[in-house]
Amino acid sequence: MSRRVYLDHNASTPVHPDVVAAMLPYFQERFGNPSSVHTFGREARDGMEVARGRMSDFLRVSKEEIVFTSGGTESDNLAVKGVALARGGGHIVTSQIEHHAVLRACQFLEGQGFEVTYLPVDGDGLVSPDDVRRAIRPDTILVTIMHANSEVGTIQPVEAIGPMVRERGIPFHVDAVQTFGKVPVDLARFGIDLLSFSSHKIYGPKGVAGLYIRKGTKMVAVQHGGEHERRRRAGTENVAGIVGFGRAVEIRGREMEAEAARLTGLRHRFWAGVSASVPEVRLNGHPTRRLPGTLNMCFRHVESESVVLGLDLKGVAVSAGSACTSGSVEPSYVLVAMGVPVDWAMGSVRASLGRGTTEADIDYVLEVLSPLVRRIRELSPASVA
Numbered sequence: 001m002s003r004r005v006y007l008d009h010n011a012s013t014p015v016h017p018d019v020v021a022a023m024l025p026y027f028q029e030r031f032g033n034p035s036s037v038h039t040f041g042r043e044a045r046d047g048m049e050v051a052r053g054r055m056s057d058f059l060r061v062s063k064e065e066i067v068f069t070s071g072g073t074e075s076d077n078l079a080v081k082g083v084a085l086a087r088g089g090g091h092i093v094t095s096q097i098e099h100h101a102v103l104r105a106c107q108f109l110e111g112q113g114f115e116v117t118y119l120p121v122d123g124d125g126l127v128s129p130d131d132v133r134r135a136i137r138p139d140t141i142l143v144t145i146m147h148a149n150s151e152v153g154t155i156q157p158v159e160a161i162g163p164m165v166r167e168r169g170i171p172f173h174v175d176a177v178q179t180f181g182k183v184p185v186d187l188a189r190f191g192i193d194l195l196s197f198s199s200h201k202i203y204g205p206k207g208v209a210g211l212y213i214r215k216g217t218k219m220v221a222v223q224h225g226g227e228h229e230r231r232r233r234a235g236t237e238n239v240a241g242i243v244g245f246g247r248a249v250e251i252r253g254r255e256m257e258a259e260a261a262r263l264t265g266l267r268h269r270f271w272a273g274v275s276a277s278v279p280e281v282r283l284n285g286h287p288t289r290r291l292p293g294t295l296n297m298c299f300r301h302v303e304s305e306s307v308v309l310g311l312d313l314k315g316v317a318v319s320a321g322s323a324c325t326s327g328s329v330e331p332s333y334v335l336v337a338m339g340v341p342v343d344w345a346m347g348s349v350r351a352s353l354g355r356g357t358t359e360a361d362i363d364y365v366l367e368v369l370s371p372l373v374r375r376i377r378e379l380s381p382a383s384v385a
């Protein structure tokens with residue numbers, strides 16, 4: 001079989017075999033509804049509560065502060081809308097480079113009469129804590145800033161933002177979908193009231209995630225129905241998914257530190273190889289405050305899709321930083337917010353490394369990447385101009 005190299009771990013990860021094994025009984029003999037009082041129900045509930053305990057141990061919070069949801073998207077919606085709708089009106093502070101789950105929830109709230117400040121970022125993709133402080137008004141009801149951006153990997157100074165927001169008595173939400181289980185998140189020190197985290201980015205199954213809600217945070221449910229999750233999120237829980245997520249978190253607890261160091265080394269090897277072999281390439285994101293395994297680069301006068309498709313033909317999976325909307329290719333809103341010139345931003349490619357990535361994988365990609373970019377440039381009218 002020809003070589004296959006998966007470098008798109010920020011999009012999703014392969015489910016760890018131990019996670020699959022932990023989940024299987026919950027599709028079969030322990031299939032009960034966790035709300036049922038009989039033995040079948042209790043078995044399902046027990047599995048779910050063990051998983052909740054693993055989350056709370058990992059985050060060093062209490063079990064009652066963890067709500068299971070259907071994904072990072074739902075966790076973000078529940079946090080942002082749940083806090084906002086509990087107040088009924090007011091002002092929200094966020095950044096221009098949040099995930100769409102936060103941005104579009106904020107836009108929805110604007111339609112309901114809330115006001116939102118979308119803070120800019122600097123050239124490295126950092127939100128300035130001073131900008132957050134200046135944006136806060138007497139009627140500010142929520143500050144929501146992501147921990148790390150999925151595209152460029154820049155890690156925000158939440159440790160400086162959180163305590164300052166808490167001092168003013170305003171709830172602070174952090175979308176940690178890309179950092180949870182990859183880099184440490186200290187909820188108490190960072191002054192975080194709500195934290196979104198998702199399973200399928202850390203070798204767990206898709207369609208399950210969590211939201212930490214600090215005890216005493218005033219919020220309402222967004223999805224209504226039964227009494228599940230202490231009335232904060234109605235709907236029969238995805239028990240097998242939650243059990244798998246719990247196992248995935250337990251594994252990350254053991255592997256996270258060593259894996260972060262290993263991926264940082266691989267990322268350096270990758271970037272050193274690219275910058276030595278490909279002309280007119282730039283690195284996007286902060287040089288040091290970044291996710292260990294995320295490398296985002298721009299190839300000037302190259303369309304990212306050509307690189308993604310060309311690498312795919314060689315068995316390599318990476319992702320493009322630009323989005324194709326209604327036939328026209330737009331540069332990434334994250335790179336635009338960072339001030340990356342359009343002729344560079346159109347050629348952005350993200351490689352996100354993970355557990356299975358080896359040195360041999362990186363060396364193989366380096367071998368095929370430079371001739372590919374050269375060929376694309378030879379065929380591109382822009383590079384001739």
Ligand SMILES: Cc1ncc(COP(=O)(O)O)c(C=O)c1O
Binds near residue numbers: 073076177
């Ligand atoms: C920063 C961030 N927030 C939220 C999400 C959405 O998570 P999910 O795919 O679990 O809905 C993602 C997914 O890529 C993400 O990167």
